[in-house]
Amino acid sequence: MAPFLSQDTTLIVGAGFAGSVVARELAEAGRKVHVIDKRPHIAGNAYDETDAHGILIHRYGPHIFHTNGQRIFEYLSRFTAWRPYEHRVRGVVDGVRYPFPINRDTLNQLYGLDLDEAGAEAYYEQVRIPVEEVRTSEDVVLNSVGRDLYEKFFLNYTRKQWGMDPSELKAGVAARIPVRTNSDDRYFTDTFQAMPADGYTAMFQNLLDHPNITVELGIDYFEVRQSMQPAHTVYTGPIDAFFDYRFGHLPYRSLRFEHDHLPDVDQYQETGTINYPNDHAFTRITEFKHLTGQVHAGTSIVREYPEAAGDPYYPVPSTENEALFKRYEALTRERTDVTFVGRLAQYRYYNMDQVVGAALAAARTILGG
Ligand code: FAD
Structure with missing residues (x-):
């Protein structure tokens, strides 16, 4: 049944970060707010819950908070x-585990070297394949670390994650990952982690x-908006x-999360x-006890399997998709009765x-x- 809304109430669709923060701000300014989520x-994708074994897990994959914005923190x-928590990968x-993002120790362990910082810098300089105009994710990585590191750490991960070759993906995707000397x-190296x-x-x-805030769950906006x-x-x-x-569907990459519990295993991975x-069809395994600091005799992990169909998680960054988004964005300017905010409404990672x-x-x- 559609919730009854008095005409002085602001409706917020989505109880994730975007919706909940706007709700709070409006409520504190004296506005009445009704939040719905389907x-x-x-908590949106940041939702966490205690699993059947008593371990706090993130249902929609690992969420690690990090920011340089003091005001946000x-x-x-x-x-x-x-x-306090600093994430390590x-x-x-x-079959061998190396520090990632690639740093000096990765180079030393992988190639049996003994480089100091200047040596690592010189190494990258020696192996990088200069690309005049960096346009794709492949360009970014080849330009900074060369072909061998690209093939070992980036090429297949990107293919799995996006179902596309790095040469088809915009530069911004790979540019998110640093390379260190x-x-x-x-x-992450943010001030607040x-x-x-x-x-x-x-x-x-x-x-x-x-x-001033009411919340109603299990309500799909499109079933009640009329x-x-x-x-x-x-x-x-x-x-x-x-x-x-x-104008058609905006493409998203989806994920399937395979949650698993290992009784009597204190720590599954370091x-x-x-x-x-x-290796494998999944991209990564996360063990939640590292993130939460929880003490428990067993442990819970999640494997992430990228998929083409399913819940929308990652906007697929290509010039074509951005052009399609712009057409939708133009429509929002005619809708002064609606504010569009958040990763799905703004089609942005x-x-x-x-x-x-x-x-x-x-x-x-x-x-x-
Ligand atoms: P959401 O959290 O998706 O909230 C939108 C809400 O709107 C959802 O709850 C949805 O159910 C609801 N909704 C949609 N349509 C309707 C409808 N028709 N009717 C009613 N409700 C509707 N960020 C980090 O900073 N650190 C991380 O480590 C990190 N890890 C991530 C890992 C994964 C696997 C993914 C996918 C994302 C990760 N993120 C991370 C990004 C983070 O999830 C987002 O920044 C954040 O969740 C965005 O909040 P939001 O409110 O915009 O969207």
Whole structure:
């Protein structure tokens, strides 16, 4: 049944970071807000829950919070305490685990070298294949580390992850991954790296806990939109769906998550995530106890299998898809009654902190600031 909305209420579609942060900001400014989500839970893709064995897991894959934005970190700190956590990843090549992103130790272990920082820099310089105009992900990697490291760590991982060759993917995809000359083996180098002490879902409960906010779960906007006349709508779902796919579907890469519990195994792997670029149909395995610091006699892991169809997770970054998104984006300008924000509405790979930033900005605009 469609929720009854009084005409002074703002409807928010989606209880992920985008929707929940806008909801909180509007509520604190005195607006009445009604949040709906088609899933049976809040927190969007950041949702975490205790599995059947008592271990806190992330249903939609590992979410590690990191940001350079002090303002964003302080904002979320109103709703959670934090557990300091620096994520580390290893990449398996020919059965051996190497630090990833590639750093000086990766080179030394892989090639039996003893390079210092200057030596590592000289090594990259020697093996890189200069590309005059860097356009694709293949160009980015060849240009910085050359063919052997490209083939060992990037080529097959990218093929699995995207179902496309790195030569078909825009440069921005690979440019996200650094290459280091020092021994820093942290996956991220942001100033703030931490996990919500009681988990993401608990943080979202606090975000949404305000007398001006009501939340209704298991409601699909498209089944109720005809019957509601909110003061304003904040839409955080897929933009193509909002406009009835009139220009066609925006392509997404999906994932299947295979969760597994290993009783009586204290630790399954030495780092939070291990990448398998060249073996198996999955890309990586994450062990949640590293992320959460939970103490338990057993352990829970997740394997990620990239898929073409399924829930929309990663916008596929190509010039063609961006042009299609622009056509939808142009339609949003005619809809002053709706604010579009978040990774699905903006068809952009956003980290959580970026979504919080975008949501705070959207709320300011709605409030006329
Ligand atoms: P979402 O979290 O997707 O929320 C949108 C909500 O809208 C969903 O709950 C959906 O059910 C709801 N919705 C959609 N359509 C409708 C409808 N018709 N009716 C009602 N409700 C609807 N970021 C990081 O910073 N660090 C990480 O380590 C990290 N890891 C990630 C790992 C994976 C596997 C993935 C896929 C993403 C990861 N991210 C990470 C990105 C992070 O998930 C996003 O930045 C964040 O979830 C985006 O929030 P959002 O509110 O825009 O979207």
